[in-house]
Amino acid sequence: MTRFANPKKFYNLSQKLIPILGITTLLFFAIGLYFALFHSPADYQQGESVRMMYIHVPAAWFSTLIFVFMATMSGVAFVWRHPLADLLAQEAALIGAIYTSIALITGSLWGKLAWGAYWVWDARLTSVLILLFLYIAYLALKQSMQDKPIASKMLRLLALIGLLNIPIIKGSVQWWTTLHQPPSIIRSLGISIHMSMLIPLLLMAAAFGLFFLTILLMRTQTRLLNIKTIALLKKQDQLDDPSLAA
Amino acid sequence: MTHPLLLSLAYASCFILLTGLLFKTYKKRREAQKKFENVSKKLK
Numbered sequence: 001m002t003r004f005a006n007p008k009k010f011y012n013l014s015q016k017l018i019p020i021l022g023i024t025t026l027l028f029f030a031i032g033l034y035f036a037l038f039h040s041p042a043d044y045q046q047g048e049s050v051r052m053m054y055i056h057v058p059a060a061w062f063s064t065l066i067f068v069f070m071a072t073m074s075g076v077a078f079v080w081r082h083p084l085a086d087l088l089a090q091e092a093a094l095i096g097a098i099y100t101s102i103a104l105i106t107g108s109l110w111g112k113l114a115w116g117a118y119w120v121w122d123a124r125l126t127s128v129l130i131l132l133f134l135y136i137a138y139l140a141l142k143q144s145m146q147d148k149p150i151a152s153k154m155l156r157l158l159a160l161i162g163l164l165n166i167p168i169i170k171g172s173v174q175w176w177t178t179l180h181q182p183p184s185i186i187r188s189l190g191i192s193i194h195m196s197m198l199i200p201l202l203l204m205a206a207a208f209g210l211f212f213l214t215i216l217l218m219r220t221q222t223r224l225l226n227i228k229t230i231a232l233l234k235k236q237d238q239l240d241d242p243s244l245a246a
Numbered sequence: 247m248t249h250p251l252l253l254s255l256a257y258a259s260c261f262i263l264l265t266g267l268l269f270k271t272y273k274k275r276r277e278a279q280k281k282f283e284n285v286s287k288k289l290k
Binding site: 112219 | 249250252253255256257259260263264267268271272274275278279281282285286289
């Protein structure tokens with residue numbers, strides 16, 4: 001695994017992986033959407049609106065998982081000072097923010113159908129909104145401190161502090177009385193969802209996961225290319241040339 | 247609003263955001279690739 005932590009090897013490996021991941025993502029989305037929209041049954045209580053679940057739940061799962069990934073990479077960067085870990089954490093942030101927005105938008109629309117309101121200041125909804133603010137703060141900090149050496153340290157710290165919000169999101173539906181339903185897919189007694197709904201849900205979750213990996217590799221490759229370009233420019237003292245530095 | 251409208255809105259917003267992210271990423275990667283190739287060529 002550490003072999004691929006070398007930026008050059010990582011770049012070459014992602015070059016091979018991106019097309020494979022891209023095609024697999026497309027396949028999973030196509031099959032997942034077919035099952036989600038046409039094959040899975042309507043819910044006996046919620047009717048057709050249950051189909052919101054197939055985009056809302058995977059987006060919500062990955063919005064928290066991506067933040068855990070960012071915090072893990074930040075921890076790795078703190079301990080081993082590996083620059084690739086920093087890059088991976090930073091490039092995952094925008095994808096996490098998009099997934100969190102999807103979870104909030106679809107959740108809000110689903111809420112209108114299930115509860116009669118687009119938004120309630122419920123513990124789960126509020127903690128996910130805080131997660132979106134954390135992603136935005138991370139991206140703003142990254143943007144404002146681009147090349148400063150302290151930027152990476154500040155970003156790592158923000159990701160690690162923000163990690164505290166993840167158990168709150170997870171526990172919010174169990175610790176407090178909320179309008180949002182408690183965990184209904186995996187419970188202590190096992191899986192509580194019928195296979196006809198579980199299969200499309202897992203297919204869509206796989207599609208969201210593969211999409212995340214594809215975009216993450218593409219974004220990290222772009223950063224590596226930019227770093228290589230700057231290194232080349234510095235090497236030849238051509239940074240003053242505006243046509244190249246632009 | 248009705249079920250089909252809200253459902254369509256949810257799926258549409260989800261895929262608009264995902265496609266937007268994909269295109270933004272692809273565009274940035276292509277630009278970085280071009281810039282790198284230009285700089286490499288000039289240095290040769």
